[in-house]
Amino acid sequence: MTNISLEEIIKPENLVYEKTKLMTDNVLSYCPGCGHGTAHRIAMEIIEELDLQEQTIGIAPVGCSVLAYDFMNIDMQQAAHGRAPAVATGIKRVYPDKIVFTYQGDGDLAAIGTAETIHACNRGENITIIFINNGIYGMTGGQMAPTTIPGMKSSTSPYGRDIKLMGNPLKMTELVAHLPGTYFVTRQAVHTPSAVRKAKRAIRKAFENQRDKKPGVSFVEIVSNCNSGWKMTPTDANKWMEENMFPYYPLGDIKVDGELVK
Amino acid sequence: MGELKLMKGNEALAEAAIRAGADAYFGYPITPQSEVIEYLMAEKPHERTGMVVLQAESEVAAINMIYGAAGAGKKVMTSSSSPGISLKQEGLSYIAGAELPCVYANVVRGGPGLGTIQPSQADYFQSTKGGGHGDYRQIVLAPASVQEMADFVKLGFELAFKYRLPVLILSDGVIGQMMEKVELFDQVPRLTDKEIEEKYPWATTGRKKGTERRVITSLALQAHEMEAHNLKLQAKYKTIRENEVRYEAINCDDAEYILVAYGSSARIAQKTVQMARQKGLKVGLFRLITLYPFPSVDMQELCKQGVKGFLAVEMSSGQMVEDVMLAVKGCAKVAHFGRFGGVVHTPEEVLNALEQKIIGG
């Protein structure tokens, strides 16, 4: 290994990993260490591996990933804040054979877009939802989200989230799992290589379900970090996430093939 | 001759959506326009043309379904009444910003707030001056008959796709609820997915390998890019103002006084014109068909022809009258008359107002 030359390394037969062509070469606008970029990449890898790009339409939300269409090299629509599931419904209803997915943050999906999320899930739209839960409003500078956990600090809960005053965090994923219109509901993470592999498997299943016209929404939550919003270094943010977010939002499948996991 | 039917305005609008070759209707019930979705659900357009009809969870969701389907090149329509139209404004602003085609109808009721289910024309400002946020316009068609409720759906789609913007059919509770004979136009075939891909290269239908991705968005983070986009929109609106003005001038040739009205007020004003003519008064009706673009130039022409005064007749406290004033630029007297909050004026009341505010005043 040690004496392999640069010329050897760049030979096509020695290629071990290649960036998917479904990610553009635009520089990601995300903070270093942020989970959004990894989540984008694995979603696009799956579209490429399943060879779905020619029939896929993605919906970008309002949030840090508003510019997802600058990075995902597929046909995309940018939706108003929280409305992505309605936009996806509109497309899917007139193109039942196409693959339609939304990519949304927790403020987008679980606060302003609660009604659109619940009703798209309850109608059983044959779409895929990728839900990035970082417990905060990243884009607007770290305000409290519906998912901010008890005691967690944010710019609008500077002394920590006080349940009595600010209400409870919303476990949207558990909630939609109990609706008859969801087919696959899972919670994943992308902060370690093994987590990425599992998340990728889940996203693959979510798109395969849609491709195979399995009845209902395939919903993949990714518990992710927001080092900027949490005011931590990327490594501290990941550690804090494991110690505080995962106990509140346990990883794993919640509903598989239309059945709640016992 | 097309098929003749006796229909409610709302039903004619719904039937016209099917016949215009619409791909989908997304809506939410509200009086006085619930017949639109009820008619569509009963008619099973899926079996007739393959058209999709879906009752959304809210007007907000419905207009965003429109955004998605329109962004993918489909011919889509929604409708509502005043409170529901207010909820749609966010989506409409996005649709205008992203330059998507769609047709929607507002069967106006009295406001503000929950108001009344009785007819009104008090949403004129909202319809013609923006409604949602940002510097945008939409084409506004004002039907004055059940016939036009049907015809304007077809025309609306033509204009929406020609200019890629929302087209509003601004109706009211009278036109929506009344029954009249209507001659229905023949079925326009729906476009196939292949035809959509050929006709609308901007539509997000899935990126073919070896081609560039398409993006539907209203966002431009850089101010100069957003200004450039706004300039493009403004140029489009200018073209529309120059080419798409529609109105009907009734008894205006020799008129000294003109009633300016649209929708059900125009129907009432037409009766007033007859009454005035019987009294020997030279009164004409300038019926607006497009509220945006507004026929400003043609109104100035009426001044040159010797018109002494304009009475803006509308079921509001005075909204369209501002555009009449701007149009005539002081070349003749302008006044407003209208009952509002759900009350419909009578032809006699309009004649009285004309005599007092314009002729005698």
Ligand SMILES: Cc1ncc(C[n+]2csc(CCOP(=O)(O)OP(=O)(O)O)c2C)c(N)n1
């Ligand atoms: C109607 C509306 N309200 C508020 C905003 C401001 N806003 C932009 S992004 C955002 C929160 C996004 O948070 P989240 O969905 O969690 O995404 P993240 O940035 O954390 O990935 C808010 C409140 C907006 N753009 N539109």
Ligand code: SF4
């Ligand atoms: S603010 Fe947070 S969510 Fe947004 S890019 Fe930075 S780390 Fe990621």
Ligand SMILES: [Mg+2]
């Ligand atoms: Mg967030």
